[in-house]
Amino acid sequence: MSRKNALDLHIPAPNARPGDKPNFSGWTFPEPGDTPRPDIDASPSELRDYAYGLIRVLDMEGNALGAWAPHLDPETLRRGLKYMILTRAFDDRMYRAQRQGKTSFYMQSFGEEAISVAQSMVLSPEDMCFPSYRQQGLLIARDYPIVEMMNQIYSNKRDPMRGRQLPVMYSSKKDGFFTISGNLATQVPQAVGWAMASAYSGDVRIAATWLGDGSTAEGDFHAAMTFAAVYRAPVIINVVNNQYAISSFQGIAGGENTTFAARGVGYGMAPLRVDGNDFLAVYAVTQWAAERARANLGPTLIEHFTYRGGPHSTSDDPSRYRPADEGRSWPLGDPLERLKQHLISIGEWSDDQHRAAQEAAVEQVREAGREAEKDGVLGAEGAHSAQSMFEDVYKEMPWHLQEQRKQLEV
Amino acid sequence: MSRKNALDLHIPAPNARPGDKPNFSGWTFPEPGDTPRPDIDASPSELRDYAYGLIRVLDMEGNALGAWAPHLDPETLRRGLKYMILTRAFDDRMYRAQRQGKTSFYMQSFGEEAISVAQSMVLSPEDMCFPSYRQQGLLIARDYPIVEMMNQIYSNKRDPMRGRQLPVMYSSKKDGFFTISGNLATQVPQAVGWAMASAYSGDVRIAATWLGDGSTAEGDFHAAMTFAAVYRAPVIINVVNNQYAISSFQGIAGGENTTFAARGVGYGMAPLRVDGNDFLAVYAVTQWAAERARANLGPTLIEHFTYRGGPHSTSDDPSRYRPADEGRSWPLGDPLERLKQHLISIGEWSDDQHRAAQEAAVEQVREAGREAEKDGVLGAEGAHSAQSMFEDVYKEMPWHLQEQRKQLEV
Amino acid sequence: MATMTMIQALNSALDTMMARDSRVLTFGEDVGYFGGVFKVTEHLQEKYGAKRCFDAPINECGIAGTAIGMAVYGLRPVIEIQFADYMYPAYDQLVSEAARIRYRSANDFTVPMTVRMPYGGGIYGGQTHSQSPEALFTHVAGLKTVIPATPYDAKGLLISAIEDDDPVIFLEPKRVYNGPFDGRRDRPVIPWSKHPASEVPEGYYKIPLGKANIVREGSEMTILSYGTMVHVALAATEDSGIDAEVIDLRTLLPVDIEAIKTSVQKTGRCVILHEATRTSGYGAELAALVQEHCFYHLEAPIERVTGFDTPYPHALEWEYFPTPPRIIKAMRRAMEA
Amino acid sequence: MATMTMIQALNSALDTMMARDSRVLTFGEDVGYFGGVFKVTEHLQEKYGAKRCFDAPINECGIAGTAIGMAVYGLRPVIEIQFADYMYPAYDQLVSEAARIRYRSANDFTVPMTVRMPYGGGIYGGQTHSQSPEALFTHVAGLKTVIPATPYDAKGLLISAIEDDDPVIFLEPKRVYNGPFDGRRDRPVIPWSKHPASEVPEGYYKIPLGKANIVREGSEMTILSYGTMVHVALAATEDSGIDAEVIDLRTLLPVDIEAIKTSVQKTGRCVILHEATRTSGYGAELAALVQEHCFYHLEAPIERVTGFDTPYPHALEWEYFPTPPRIIKAMRRAMEA
Numbered sequence A, B: 001m002s003r004k005n006a007l008d009l010h011i012p013a014p015n016a017r018p019g020d021k022p023n024f025s026g027w028t029f030p031e032p033g034d035t036p037r038p039d040i041d042a043s044p045s046e047l048r049d050y051a052y053g054l055i056r057v058l059d060m061e062g063n064a065l066g067a068w069a070p071h072l073d074p075e076t077l078r079r080g081l082k083y084m085i086l087t088r089a090f091d092d093r094m095y096r097a098q099r100q101g102k103t104s105f106y107m108q109s110f111g112e113e114a115i116s117v118a119q120s121m122v123l124s125p126e127d128m129c130f131p132s133y134r135q136q137g138l139l140i141a142r143d144y145p146i147v148e149m150m151n152q153i154y155s156n157k158r159d160p161m162r163g164r165q166l167p168v169m170y171s172s173k174k175d176g177f178f179t180i181s182g183n184l185a186t187q188v189p190q191a192v193g194w195a196m197a198s199a200y201s202g203d204v205r206i207a208a209t210w211l212g213d214g215s216t217a218e219g220d221f222h223a224a225m226t227f228a229a230v231y232r233a234p235v236i237i238n239v240v241n242n243q244y245a246i247s248s249f250q251g252i253a254g255g256e257n258t259t260f261a262a263r264g265v266g267y268g269m270a271p272l273r274v275d276g277n278d279f280l281a282v283y284a285v286t287q288w289a290a291e292r293a294r295a296n297l298g299p300t301l302i303e304h305f306t307y308r309g310g311p312h313s314t315s316d317d318p319s320r321y322r323p324a325d326e327g328r329s330w331p332l333g334d335p336l337e338r339l340k341q342h343l344i345s346i347g348e349w350s351d352d353q354h355r356a357a358q359e360a361a362v363e364q365v366r367e368a369g370r371e372a373e374k375d376g377v378l379g380a381e382g383a384h385s386a387q388s389m390f391e392d393v394y395k396e397m398p399w400h401l402q403e404q405r406k407q408l409e410v
Numbered sequence C, D: 001m002a003t004m005t006m007i008q009a010l011n012s013a014l015d016t017m018m019a020r021d022s023r024v025l026t027f028g029e030d031v032g033y034f035g036g037v038f039k040v041t042e043h044l045q046e047k048y049g050a051k052r053c054f055d056a057p058i059n060e061c062g063i064a065g066t067a068i069g070m071a072v073y074g075l076r077p078v079i080e081i082q083f084a085d086y087m088y089p090a091y092d093q094l095v096s097e098a099a100r101i102r103y104r105s106a107n108d109f110t111v112p113m114t115v116r117m118p119y120g121g122g123i124y125g126g127q128t129h130s131q132s133p134e135a136l137f138t139h140v141a142g143l144k145t146v147i148p149a150t151p152y153d154a155k156g157l158l159i160s161a162i163e164d165d166d167p168v169i170f171l172e173p174k175r176v177y178n179g180p181f182d183g184r185r186d187r188p189v190i191p192w193s194k195h196p197a198s199e200v201p202e203g204y205y206k207i208p209l210g211k212a213n214i215v216r217e218g219s220e221m222t223i224l225s226y227g228t229m230v231h232v233a234l235a236a237t238e239d240s241g242i243d244a245e246v247i248d249l250r251t252l253l254p255v256d257i258e259a260i261k262t263s264v265q266k267t268g269r270c271v272i273l274h275e276a277t278r279t280s281g282y283g284a285e286l287a288a289l290v291q292e293h294c295f296y297h298l299e300a301p302i303e304r305v306t307g308f309d310t311p312y313p314h315a316l317e318w319e320y321f322p323t324p325p326r327i328i329k330a331m332r333r334a335m336e337a
């Protein structure tokens, strides 16, 4: 069919595919320090423009500028940097462990470390985090033992999840880290419900949740946004826009003509959009949102604009769908490098210290790896008894599971 | 628990409950004629403010004002008015028919007639409508025989739906009216898909869909908005904000701090907000959105701000949850009265003509009712053979349905 | 003791639990001020305030998802899905999340929530106010599925569900909300007040989950059913003259296999009743279980009398509904086999 | 004739249909440029353009819902749900809408769409990349449910599904995408190229829906299975030395009752296999049907060998998966009964 005035179907396509030059020419960013910092009790309607800007503190030379600068003491900054370094070293080793056949699957957070580390440091350990699978930095910055994370990844006999979950699907209630789900976005309304329960109980704890740009398309995100806005739940909803959902670029998720922070505008929710590779900016917006939530002023949607530096997971090869060197040309750089540069520029860090910290992290990870592997890697015989498979389906095992368990024994 | 800085859960509550005085003091409206009319190729970002205003053409004296006035010829206006009168007369009789036990259920569109009638007149009969259960005016304004609608409502032997559907769940492909579902909002992504298919096929037909304020909370709405925005589908998504979802006011649906048109802003979709009781304004915004869609400029979200004049359905009594006289004090009046007044004010109508039109509509409905009842009302023996129950589950009846049918015969 | 309809008994269960335990709260569409479209939550907002009984946006996914979050926090939310036909948007949260959180977190997080939903046909509700989706829950490890048949059971089972530390799907047979409908369309419906199981204590009591109730002892065959169909089974038994043992399962998952075994091994014949569509309905599981556990006692094929494999047809619902005549035919087939 | 894996055969089916019929288009998450996470749609975007093979937002409800709209318009969309475990958000659109539109509109509107989804375990996918939700579809009137076991069948059945005028749920056993896994973990997996059913015509052909395939004739018992389990059934039969008749059902709804009846009436014994959780699994329906239709021929209780009633455990998947030893035990029980 081809007629005058014929309609045509628009299929979004990215600027660059394998073989093309990376092309980020579509993006424009405000200057670091240029965005004002509103009061935490500003109304959502006053905050609409924040959905379309980008809160930046660090410039590309490492200076912290403007009203959003969180003025952290050097010790805090160094801790943040070290957690990021550790997260990256951990990812690196676990990625290789999967390649070596020690486990079935792994997902790095390469390039996105500032987000989970800074946010973990801002939130109280009593607050509850409802993460997606790419916020390992939350646990690391809460000093959760990385050997436990490895035990989980290896499904070995000390795996706290008893071999039941895909690697990286951690859970730790005492660290305020909710059990990760394989189903995208389901955690978002759960976080809102947890926050509602906290408010219902006159508690002081808030909830935070993370999901990817791609996952904002899920209905659960809409449910969460609606409930959070209606009941003014004390929750921070973080959209980590790393520009990709497996192979598809953010245009397929609805980012071609607007931002993800703008979704918040639609619900009358406070929206902030931040440079996710800027540790200080992420820290500052999280402080703002947490304060707002604690003051009963309701939820905030934060879009963290970043770039997924690695593959989606160990199951894909990104050079099949995007230029192999695209990540290196992301104009907002690398979050580790940027915080390092800042610390050096304020005279609180040096290249040598940095190298030493990296080596220490690699060593720490290696050490933990050795310890974890003592308890086995995936597939090791007898890590978990077959009997254990029937436990925890219910609090008490009903007859039919007892019978099935017995069947297996015989 | 009660601590310093304790959180608190916010539960939205309406301004007025039974026993209270109706209270619409929270709403402010721009003056009729004040809202400019943008070009149809304006970008969604240029259109954001339309989400927070209210497009009005008719003032409360019946004058048509401003850039949105559609300048319709009097004959078209009179047709529109007559369809509205007929819709109301039809509703009135069917509501009573349910009360008389002739059917199980009915839903009026009292107070919302301008929306479906005006929109039906703007859209081409080739376009496909995906309505909710409160757009009977679409069919009526497409001259669908009201006796057929009654046959459906009575599930009688001439019911085109063969007794299978709840009353008011019409379907008429040849009239571009998609089979209504009892599950809220499911039609919205379907409309988007139909529109995508039309664009895929290089066709010229567009789709339109309707859902209530309450239904915007459903995940299907988010799915539809996302897909429509991503693929720029030629579709008009109409939110009929009649301020209620059964018993709950629009604040529970997320309308306490923003508008429903604003949802469109979140997706980067063109948003318009219109006085749903203003036939001319509804007509004009629909023309605008249809032109935009036909020009491959993508979808529009229209919020029609109106008031549900009657109960939700025959199953509820609104005076149990809102002031009984609230509807009468809705500041934007009654759509029929307002168009009548306009026609009179331009010298193209009179009170006598109006009365005569009303009587003619009542008579037409009575006549159709008599005809429909000849074919039976709900519960009449033998309207549909039990055998027919097994037909149309699949194109061809599989063995197990043949067997079940046989079982029933014996 | 008071005389209650099933609606009143359910309301009383919620009232009792909300009074006893501040962790119990309830929400859903029209549940707050209005008290629910079936009035199960009537007066609870008045009594306990809007924070403990409130309206929800029309998003079943959000209702279930937020309730999970609340349960994880430590509350005991009871949510209402207005009609079981509208549970589908919540299905992912229920089966992928509520059902698995204990397991996947190895007991770190738990979800003590109750999901109430009116189900079943017989009220001229058409395709989307008549469904019986119980089999979609009994297939899901980690959920419990409960269906009461009387006011007394409804209250006792709902209290058990609320106190259960795992998620419970609580399906309410709406056709018997106001009276024990027995499937005989030609006789006036009897009000609950005439039925002994409408005697309901005002206060706290429980009926354990997982225990069936033999509502009629019999020797010639076993009828397995639940919800509305229990009353229809009794009517069919009466009309047939066959001495059937009628079992009200009350809990579908975990089912009371001992009660089933004991009865079928005694009677040697089994008829299974439900309103849901036949293929892959819960009756299939019951038939499979019965033949697995009672094969050598069975004297006739197990009969299933169910809704047909079609959507629920508005005007033909009395042809669709498994009424006593259809049941009696199956009973006779079983007897004559 | 070419030698194809199941993935290649599925790709060839799509290619064949897209070439023949401009109404056929396909979309889903990562389906476009990338060709799908399992590569079933590889090269189709290149060949047919982005409008006929494209990426979708991660919203299964939207994928299903828009496909319904397209089918209503007159196209024949084939959608991919990336893993069957992620179909739940689409479930309402599939069961309340796609399944019922023909019925509720009395044939006015129809939905000729195909929903492809990889399902099943055995790939260390954990709880959310391993599920077998077929019973959640076989309970739904208005849907057809199809599961191929070989490349040849996969292509022929997918073409039939696309040409079918009703919505078809097409579940793909991902464990055998690349080779006929037979459940013996200690032996190397055989590539498809060594299997006769990998001979697949390049062009158009169909395998009718609703017809089972007897993959092994036998006299001592009947094994009913589908998907991956067909290969496991053959291995178990071989290892057991029992002369079992192995039936690959291919279509679960409507099921080929004649093939089942003929076989079980001949053998008098029946073992049912599936990966899905046991309770209310499709095996329950099969057991119910078999005892209904073959009661007087049965010499032993019908056995079900299935996944356990737990979520799919990552590290214990080989304890969970119904492997030949477990099946053989059930076969012996059936023989010795």
Ligand SMILES: Cc1ncc(C[n+]2csc(CCOP(=O)(O)OP(=O)(O)O)c2C)c(N)n1
Pocket: A134, A182, A183, A184, A211, A212, A213, A214, A215, A216, A240, A242, A244, A245, A246, A308, A312, D029, D058, D082, D086, D089
């Ligand atoms: C409901 C559901 N649908 C599909 C998937 C498969 N899947 C896993 S991750 C992913 C991409 C997610 O992208 P995004 O949300 O942007 O997160 P990112 O991986 O970039 O952090 C997809 C499609 C899933 N896990 N759950």
Ligand SMILES: Cc1ncc(C[n+]2csc(CCOP(=O)(O)OP(=O)(O)O)c2C)c(N)n1
Pocket: B134, B182, B183, B184, B211, B212, B213, B214, B215, B216, B240, B242, B244, B245, B246, B308, B312, C029, C058, C082, C086, C089
């Ligand atoms: C999925 C689903 N959930 C709940 C219902 C029950 N229900 C029917 S109409 C209605 C209220 C809808 O309100 P709104 O969308 O504002 O439309 P209105 O009736 O005002 O036109 C509800 C909750 C339903 N039909 N479908």
Ligand SMILES: [Mg+2]
Pocket: A212, A213, A214, A240, A241, A242, A243, A244, A245, A246, A308
């Ligand atoms: Mg992403």
Ligand SMILES: [Mg+2]
Pocket: B212, B213, B214, B240, B241, B242, B243, B244, B245, B246, B308
């Ligand atoms: Mg409404």
